[in-house]
Amino acid sequence: MSADLAIAPQALRDWALGVLVARGLPPEEAALVVDALVDTSLRGVDTHGIALLPNYVDLLEKGVTNPRPQVAITPHGALLKVDADRGLGQVVVTSILDQAVVMAGTFGSVTATIGQVGHLGALGYFARRATDAGMIALLLQNGPALMGLPGSTARAIGNNPIAFGIPAPGRPPVIFDVATSEAAYGKLIGASARNEPIPDGWAMDQQGRPTNDASAAMSGILLPSGGAKGIGLAMLVEALAGSLSGTRPAASGNIFGAFLMVVDPSAGHGGFADDLAQWLDHYAASGPDARYPGQRAQAVFDQRSRDGIPVAAGLHEKLVATGKTVGIPFTA
Structure with a gap:
């Protein structure tokens, strides 16, 4: 097996920016997509980082996503109704999130329902962007049906992801x-490519039988995280990100609905930061492995910023092929 290549983050940024501009994105908007993908790779979420770029380029080439969308925003008080016109998720949602952050300073909280939007990538990227501005954020995205309860013989609902971010002064946010399935679909793809079995409880085959075969799982049914609890959370996402935005993804899963909420902590009782610090300290004191969400990603970010982003041989081949299609060679 070939060893991963370690590629400098700036080299990836520069190349990816050129690729997206060559596919019709304005440079400032291409930079938003690149920042999201590279930041996600730096934090160790490799399935949703630079690995997504070849698919994004393909969708732009086929006209599925729109490099220059006419985004329509209709405000209803502190709720924004957005038609993204098939714009790339990182471009549209970054803009809407930044508007919501400003508005939350006036209203205390702001929500947005976003229809007809391209794939958002890692929702945690947007949650972190909000915490950088001192805000709490919740983000939801629906997806094509992939998941069902044990005994199902058909996919019932998407493994719709959920993310939130909470600012924590003096420490990582x-x-x-997470996806609402026990394992994200990307993990099945990786296991299948490596010809590895998947753990019990991840998926069923097309007949609704538990399977450890990643390929059978990919054409089968994902199992929800926590059983009915995962299904319930997926339904909440479907209502807020899908039904509220009027967007139900097709089986291809390339255009989505999304929902976000931004809350200004200063609109609360006034002791938010102190109270948060107290319960985080209490949590940390519960055991040597009591790490809260966001700490591991920050450690990986620091390490990869220094040592480079690992790119597996298979992904390297895809990036090289993508570069050839747009005339921007990938030479890393």
């Missing part, structure tokens, strides 16, 4: 970002 709390960033929680």
Whole structure:
């Protein structure tokens, strides 16, 4: 097996920016996509980092996503109704999130329902952006049906992801970002590519039988995290990100609905930061492995910023091929 290549983050940024501009994105908007993908890779979420770029380029080439969308925003008080016109998720949602952060300073909290938007990538990226501005954020995205309860013989609902971010002055923010299935679909893809079995409880085959075969799971049914609890959370996401935005992804899963909420902690009782610090300290004192969401990612970010982003041989081949399609060679 070939060893991963360690590539300098700036080299990836520069190359990816050129690729997206060549596919029609304005440079300032291409930079938003690149920042999200590279930041996600730096934090160790490799399935949602630079690995997504070849697919994004393909969707732009096919006209599925729109490099220059006419985004329509209709305000209803502190709720923004957004038609993204098939714009890339990182471009549209970053803009809407930044508007919501400003508005939350006036309203205390702001929500947005976003329809007809391209894939958002890692929702935790947006949650972290909000915490950088001192805000609490919740983000949801629906997806094509992939998941069902044990005994199902058909996919019932998407493994719709949920993320939230909480600013924690003096320490890394709390960033929680998960799919509502026991394992993300990307983990099945990775296991299948490596010809490795998957753990019990991840998925069923098309007949609703438990399986450890990653390939059978990919064409089968994902199992929810926590059983009915995961299904319930997926339904909440479907209502807020899907039904509220009027967007139900097709089986191809390339255009989505999303929902975000931004809350200004200063609109609360006034002791938010002190109270948060107390319960985080209490949590940390509960045991040597009591790490809260966001701490591991920050440690990986620091290490990869110094040593480079690992790129597996298979991904390297895809990046090289993507570079050839747009005339921007990938030479790293």
